Amino acid sequence: MVRKIIIRGLFLCVLLLALTVLKMDGVSAREGMELSSYSISDLEISEDSMGTYRFDEISRMDYSNQYIPYSEKTLSLGITRSVYWVRFKLLVPNTGEIVSGQLLQLNNPNIDKIDIYIPITHQGEHSYIVNKVGVSRPSASRSVIDNTWVFQLTNEFDQQKFIYLRLESTSALRLPVRVWNSEDFIGEMFFKNLGFGAFYGILGVMLIFNLFIYSVLRDKAYLFYVLYIGFMFLYQFQVHGHLKILIDIPYRLYNAVFWLWLAAAFVCSVYFTRQFLQVEAELPRLNKVLTGIVMMSILQGILGILGYNVFANQIAHGLGILGPVFIMIVATIRFNQGFRPARYYILAWGVLSTGIVMWSLSAYLPGAFAAVNYLLLATASESVLLSLALADRVKTLRKEGEELGKSVKRYRDLSFTDGMTGLYNKRFFDMKIKEEMNSALQWAKPMSLLVIDIDKFKSYNDHYGHWEGDQVIIRLSSIFSQLLEEGQMAFRYGGEEFVILLPTMRCNDAKCIAEKIRQTVMNEEFFPAMKSMVTVTVSIGLTEMRTDDNQESFFQRADEALYCAKGNGRNQTIIL
Structure with a gap:
């Protein structure tokens, strides 16, 4: 309900913004209908590719032939390194009188540097008011607070002479020029800021x-x-x-x-x-x-x-x-x-x-x-x-995702885990060891492998029964889960044999983990008969991956280390 209210409110704001944009464009479309508010289209431009000309040079009469008429309504010169000088005159009323309260707007807030030279006549003497604005200059240089560049034209403005602009920008050099009377400008600002507020x-x-x-x-x-x-x-x-x-x-x-x-x-x-x-x-x-x-x-x-x-x-x-x-x-x-x-x-x-x-x-x-x-x-x-x-x-x-997650979890649990211990099974080990070996070789990281077997487990089963033997396997699986850290994986390889993969670990560090497992198992107490306590031990074969190893040679070497541990009296860790 709340979401629907928010979305409806936002669509109303978008509609308001659209009406504001149309209103702003409509103001531009009425150019020429009122002499007091209109766009400047009779522009003349001169390119200063080196940016070296001064105002006293480009404003001389003998420089006039360097200006080219610009036929488009909006000045748009693309992205350029050149400096451009632009000049234009305002429309003169039929009465020849100066229209008071006019504002000149340069409608692009992203021009780096704008130098504007406004001609005035004061007590019969001709001169220019110079304003230097642009995003590369302090905001204090603005004469009117607006997001664009707006300048007041005083009663001393000499409408018979050219207004000059020096434009320099590394962004797109496009600049609509417009003259407003104060009333129209305030109305335009209201709709413009209303639109920005909605946006x-x-x-x-x-x-x-x-x-x-x-x-x-x-x-x-x-x-x-x-x-x-x-x-x-x-x-x-x-x-x-x-x-x-x-x-x-x-x-x-x-x-x-x-x-x-x-x-x-x-x-x-x-x-x-x-x-x-x-x-x-x-x-x-x-x-x-x-x-x-x-x-x-x-x-x-x-x-x-x-x-x-x-x-x-x-x-x-x-x-x-x-x-x-x-x-x-x-x-x-x-x-x-x-x-x-x-x-x-x-x-x-x-x-x-x-x-x-x-x-x-x-x-x-x-x-x-x-x-x-x-x-x-x-x-x-x-x-x-x-x-x-x-x-x-x-x-x-x-x-x-819900449907897929249920299916994936069900099938993965069935295919990759051992039903009795919850450890990964041999199928997943065969897939994972290949993946981890490739990763270790690619990133030049070490990896070690433990092969673990319960000592004299057949005798334990024969003496106490297979159910009690299963409890030993389950207890050992729990010990592995407690002692191994994230990224270290234990697998039930088959029967009473287990495998542990230790990515990014060298043999000496892996031996510490092997010994901790062996001693923890040796200290574990089992009560297969009502009043008797027994212990079990494990033998462990350990090896570190070599650069020329494949999956078979890597596992076989760890398996050989296990058999050495068995042959040397069991309950020990052998490294090959």
């Missing part, structure tokens, strides 16, 4: 809600989902300029955490995909491609943290375009294999993939800047859909 609220609720579910279920898919949502929250909070408003941290740290959030979001999305769709087990070849995506994400993060932002941005946009497409292919294959929870996953990632691809392309396609807003909507929608997908996955896997 951050959705991600925050999904993060807390699914973190609680993970704490109960301990399902790694929920863990990677929570990490993914958390890092996506941090990335979006920073990429939209809100972190810079709240905390004015040094640019190197600001840049480092930006790439950390983005790389971690990429990595966690891959691990979530791998865990959710069970790619490692079901699609091992495609799993290698996912590993490649993880490595590229880590490389992108390292390059960004070290300051190689251009290369990191290129990798990030490549991953943003190709990664979602590949993940959608994996999800479709798993759905066709009969994994029904993948249908929610396809829907969720289909929504997000569209937003991510549009966001990546917006670095190079001038008309796609609105994709940044749609990425917010896509991310919020995906977080809700993935929560539904996780719930369906847990339900499906739990049902399958």
